[in-house]
Amino acid sequence: MKKIVVLGVLIMMVGAVLSGVSAFAKEKDKVQPSKEVDIVLPNPDKNGGMPLMKALNNRRTEREFSTQQMSKRMLSNLLWAANGINREDGRRTAPTARNKQEIEVYVIWNKAAYWYDARKNKLDYIKATDISSVPVMLVYVGDLLKQSKELSFVDSGFIGQNVYLFCASNNLSTVFKANVEREKLAGELDLISSQEVLFTQEVGYPKKK
Numbered sequence: 001m002k003k004i005v006v007l008g009v010l011i012m013m014v015g016a017v018l019s020g021v022s023a024f025a026k027e028k029d030k031v032q033p034s035k036e037v038d039i040v041l042p043n044p045d046k047n048g049g050m051p052l053m054k055a056l057n058n059r060r061t062e063r064e065f066s067t068q069q070m071s072k073r074m075l076s077n078l079l080w081a082a083n084g085i086n087r088e089d090g091r092r093t094a095p096t097a098r099n100k101q102e103i104e105v106y107v108i109w110n111k112a113a114y115w116y117d118a119r120k121n122k123l124d125y126i127k128a129t130d131i132s133s134v135p136v137m138l139v140y141v142g143d144l145l146k147q148s149k150e151l152s153f154v155d156s157g158f159i160g161q162n163v164y165l166f167c168a169s170n171n172l173s174t175v176f177k178a179n180v181e182r183e184k185l186a187g188e189l190d191l192i193s194s195q196e197v198l199f200t201q202e203v204g205y206p207k208k209k
């Protein structure tokens with residue numbers, strides 16, 4: 001009888017510790033309102049995801065999202081998949097013609113605009129913005145002094161497909177868009193004169209049907 005009581009107490013203690021750990025993990029992933037500061041992203045998880053053939057089978061465009069926000073952890077994985085650095089010489093998950101790396105990924109998340117600094121795995125704060133209501137808007141910006149517009153379009157497409165496959169693999173919804181408010185977006189991102197907004201890609205959690 002005594003043994004059963006001790007065992008019961010032990011099970012309750014382990015349960016309390018485990019629920020504390022899970023509450024802590026959830027708290028860490030909670031999205032706080034944006035402050036006017038740069039964000040150091042968590043290290044991307046390069047081991048997760050589903051088999052490639054399954055992700056290809058799941059790839060699709062979804063234009064509606066639930067209101068669930070995206071955590072910094074998921075954002076870090078998404079951005080690394082999109083155009084992160086995957087080799088010591090600084091080359092990326094997406095190819096570019098003659099390795100010009102002319103596409104920068106800007107991020108509108110949590111009512112603020114950022115530039116994704118892939119080298120430092122950081123989001124550089126630009127400004128607060130209301131331009132998008134989707135959980136994450138990626139903005140593909142080309143530097144047309146580094147690369148022709150035609151090749152910049154091609155190079156953006158590779159990033160877009162990386163994002164499509166990442167989303168398929170992580171049960172996220174996404175749409176790649178050419179029909180975008182280029183001038184308005186450029187103003188929100190403080191671009192230099194050689195930079196041009198080429199495409200956007202919206203990402204979020206699936207809308208419950």
Ligand SMILES: Cc1cc2nc3c(=O)[nH]c(=O)nc-3n(C[C@H](O)[C@H](O)[C@H](O)COP(=O)(O)O)c2cc1C
Nearest residue numbers: 059060061062063157160175176177178179180199
């Ligand atoms: C270059 C390009 C531009 C696109 N532009 C838009 C767009 O402006 N708005 C939109 O809702 N979808 C856009 N899409 C998404 C396509 O409509 C979508 O990929 C197509 O309907 C096929 O659906 P699927 O991606 O599920 O196969 C674009 C896709 C590509 C590749």
